Amino acid sequence: xxxxxxxxxxxxxxxxxxxxxxxxxxxxxxxxxxxxxxxxxxxxxxxxxxxxxxxxxxxxxxxxxxxxxxxxxxxxxxxxxxxxxxxxxxxxxxxxxxxxxxxxxxxxxxxxxxxxxxxxxxxxxxxxxxxxxxxxxxxxxxxxxxxxxxxxxxxxxxxxxxxxxxxxxxxxxxxxxxxxxxxxxxxxxxxxxxxxxxxxxxxxxxxxxxxxxxxxxxxxxxxxxxxxxxxxxxxxxxxxxxxxxxxxxxxxxxxxxxxxxxxxxxxxxxxxxxxxxxxxxxxxxxxxxxxxxxxxxxxxxxxxxxxxxxxxxxxxxxxxxxxxxxxxxxxxxxxxxxxxxxxxxxxxxxxxxxxxxxxxxxxxxxxxxxxxxxxxxxxxxxxxxxxxxxxxxxxxxxxxxxxxxxxxxxxxxxxxxxxxxxxxxxxxxxxxxxxxxxx
Numbered sequence: 001x002x003x004x005x006x007x008x009x010x011x012x013x014x015x016x017x018x019x020x021x022x023x024x025x026x027x028x029x030x031x032x033x034x035x036x037x038x039x040x041x042x043x044x045x046x047x048x049x050x051x052x053x054x055x056x057x058x059x060x061x062x063x064x065x066x067x068x069x070x071x072x073x074x075x076x077x078x079x080x081x082x083x084x085x086x087x088x089x090x091x092x093x094x095x096x097x098x099x100x101x102x103x104x105x106x107x108x109x110x111x112x113x114x115x116x117x118x119x120x121x122x123x124x125x126x127x128x129x130x131x132x133x134x135x136x137x138x139x140x141x142x143x144x145x146x147x148x149x150x151x152x153x154x155x156x157x158x159x160x161x162x163x164x165x166x167x168x169x170x171x172x173x174x175x176x177x178x179x180x181x182x183x184x185x186x187x188x189x190x191x192x193x194x195x196x197x198x199x200x201x202x203x204x205x206x207x208x209x210x211x212x213x214x215x216x217x218x219x220x221x222x223x224x225x226x227x228x229x230x231x232x233x234x235x236x237x238x239x240x241x242x243x244x245x246x247x248x249x250x251x252x253x254x255x256x257x258x259x260x261x262x263x264x265x266x267x268x269x270x271x272x273x274x275x276x277x278x279x280x281x282x283x284x285x286x287x288x289x290x291x292x293x294x295x296x297x298x299x300x301x302x303x304x305x306x307x308x309x310x311x312x313x314x315x316x317x318x319x320x321x322x323x324x325x326x327x328x329x330x331x332x333x334x335x336x337x338x339x340x341x342x343x344x345x346x347x348x349x350x351x352x353x354x355x356x357x358x359x360x361x362x363x364x365x366x367x368x369x370x371x372x373x374x375x376x377x378x379x380x381x382x383x384x385x386x387x388x389x390x391x392x393x394x395x396x397x398x399x400x401x402x403x404x405x406x407x408x409x410x411x412x413x414x415x416x417x418x419x420x421x422x423x424x425x426x427x428x429x430x431x432x433x434x435x436x437x438x439x
Contacts, residue, residue, distance in 0.1 A: 028229065028230055028231065029230070029231045029232070029233045030226070030230050030231070030232055030233060031233045031235075032151075032232050032233060032234050033234075033236065034148065034151050034236070037147050037151050037220065037224060038144055038147050038148070040224045040225070040226065041143055041144075041147045041223055041224045041225060042140065042143065042144075043225075044224060044225030044226060045143055045223065045224065045225040046225060047139050047143060048136070048139060048140065048143065050139075051132075051135060051136035051139045051140075052136065054132050054135065054136065055129065055132045055133055055136055057132075058125070058128050058129045058131075058132040059129055061125050061128065062122070062125035062126060062128070062129055065118070065121045065122045065124075065125045066122050068112070068115075068118050068121075069111070069112060069115070069118060069119075070111065071109055071110065071111035072109070072110050072111065073107060073108070073109050074107070074108050075105075075106070075107050075108075076105065076106060076107075076108070076295075077103075077104070077105035077106075078102075078103070078104055078105070079101070079102070079103045079305075080101070080102040080103075081100060081101055082098060082099070082100050082101070082102070085097065085098055085099070085100065086098060098299060099299040099300055099301050100300070100301045100302075101299065101300050101301065101302070101303065102297070102298075102299050103297070103298045103299075103300075103305065103308060104295055104296065104297040104298070105295060105296055106293055106294050106295025106296060106313070107293070107294050107295070108291070108292065108293040108294075108295075109290075109291065109292045109293070110289060110290065110291045110292075111289065111290050112287065112288070112289045112290075113288045113289060113290055113318075114286070114287060114288040115287050115288075115289070116282035116285045116287070117279055117282040117283060117285075117287075119282075120275065120278050120279040120282050121279060123275060124272060124275035124276070124279065127268060127271045127272055127275065128272060130268055131265065131268040131269065131272060134261060134264050134265050134268055135265060137261055137264075138261040138262070138265065140438070141261055141433055141436065141438065142433070143223065144433075144438065145429055145430065145432070145433040146223050147220070147223050147224065148429045149426050149429055149430075150216065150219050150220040150223055151220060151234070152238070152422055152425050152426055152429070153216045153219070153422075154213065154216040154217060154220055154232070154234055155234065155236055155237060155238050155422070156238060156418055156419065156422045157209060157212040157213045157216045158213055158234065158237075159237055159238050159239075159418045160209050160212075160415055160418060161206070161209040161210055161212075161213055163411060163414045163415055163418070164202060164205050164206045164209055164411065164415075165206055167202055167407060167410070167411040168199065168202040168203060168206050170407060171195070171198045171199040171202050171407065172199055174195050174198070174199075174400075174403065174407075175192075175195040175196055175198070175199045178191050178192050178195040178400065179192055179195070179196075187400075190400075191399075191400040194400045194401060194404060195400055195404075198404045198407065202411075217231075217232050220232060238418050238421040238422055238425070239417075239418075239421065241421055241424075241425055242372060242376075242421060244424075244425070244428075245368070245369050245372050245421060245424050245425075246369070246372075246373075255354075255355050255358040255359065255362075255435070256435060257351060257354055257355065257358070257434075257435065257436075258436075259435060259436030259437070260354055260434060260435065260436045261436055262350060262354065263347065263350065263351060263354070264436075266343060266346065266347040266350065267347070269343055270340060270343050270344065270347070273336055273339055273340040273343060274340065276332075276336045277333055277336045277337060277340070280329055280332045280333045280336060281333060283323060283326065283329045284323055284329065285323075286320055286321060286322040286323070287320070287321045288318065288319070288320050288321075289318070289319050289321075290316070290317070290318055290319075291316070291317045291318075291319060292314075292315065292316040292317065293313075293314070293315055294312070294313075294314045295312070295313045295314075296310040296311065296312050296313070297310070297311055297313060298310045298311065354434055357430075357434050358431060358434045358435065361427045361428075361430050361431035361434065362431065364423065364424075364427040365424055365427045365428055365431070368420050368421075368423040368424035368427060369424060371416075371420035371423070372417070372420045372421055372424065375413060375416045375417040375420050376417060378413045378416070378417075379410070379413040379414055379417050381413075382406070382409045382410040382412075382413040382414075383410055385406045385409065385410070386403075386406040386407060386409070386410045388406075389402050389403045389405075389406035390403060390406075
């Protein structure tokens with residue numbers, strides 16, 4: 001009986017602890033700011049890790065390139081047994097050539113003394129590392145841009161949800177007041193129906209926006225490289241960025257594309273193609289190499305290896321190779337030059353497009369700035385209109401339709417105000433990306 005009671009209490013404790021643990025896991029929250037979101041994304045997103053590995057691979061390739069100039073040393077050993085010794089016949093007499101067993105072992109060395117293609121390749125790998133680093137920087141800028149806009153999207157969804165929820169609560173309160181007055185016979189059924197319709201029309205928007213918050217959080221989690229069971233707690237609001245909107249009115253209008261990562265990558269690719277041209281031209285130049293060997297050989301008719309007589313053999317040689325004709329070399333040079341010309345045309349076109357994009361983003365920022373100022377004033381006027389309509393309805397001078405229209409106008413002005421700030425901030429994020437700013 002004691003054991004049964006103890007086990008029963010144990011199970012009760014486990015059943016009490018398990019839901020608490022699960023609830024604690026479900027409610028794990030991460031307080032987030034834009035700077036923290038970018039920091040986590042740069043540390044955890046797999047794209048950045050792949051870019052870092054790519055840089056390491058290029059550094060290994062650079063190390064391998066200069067190691068080709070180092071001497072190559074190899075050791076060898078062999079033992080041959082002749083089952084039949086070669087015999088030659090001269091003047092009616094036969095002579096056996098060699099012995100039954102041949103053994104040799106030694107060390108050989110070779111190294112290039114003058115190899116233009118190798119030195120050209122070494123210079124190319126240096127620029128290849130820079131290209132990999134710029135590619136990693138491009139991934140970083142792209143990730144910052146995506147995380148920033150996803151963060152703004154989450155703020156827009158949350159701010160819109162707060163506006164719609166407040167509007168729905170006001171519509172619900174209006175309906176409760178009108179319903180009570182209708183029961184008392186002081187208002188018509190039309191006012192009650194109008195208030196109820198207003199409330200029901202707002203609810204789908206509230207649900208849709210709430211779902212938008214969940215999707216925005218999920219997108220931000222994917223970009224940050226964190227698991228879906230972590231809840232993001234963002235208390236930031238778009239209205240906190242309105243000072244950024246007005247402070248950028250006098251921003252520099254020039255489009256400085258010197259830090260643009262796309263153009264930088266094209267420039268580095270052009271350098272790599274130029275290196276390829278030089279490497280192919282280096283194939284026309286002679287190469288000089290050094291080779292040497294130190295070996296011992298022995299010949300015997302028995303298997304007493306440790307009693308063999310070993311004879312040394314040492315040699316050194318310089319070899320000069322002068323290319324005279326190789327048809328594929330000139331073809332490869334022409335191909336590389338053609339690719340370089342295509343790349344220059346691509347860069348020119350890309351620079352024009354980037355200038356156009358930067359100008360468009362600046363224009364969008366200016367337009368959004370004007371909209372923010374106008375929408376802020378409209379929101380203030382809509383709030384006054386709504387307060388007046390409410391007072392008029394309370395004293396019987398206004399109608400429910402008038403009150404509903406003022407509510408809709410206020411809600412719309414608040415949503416539009418948030419949207420205009422969001423448009424400005426996303427345009428600024430895209431402009432920063434085009435200009436190569438890391439924020």
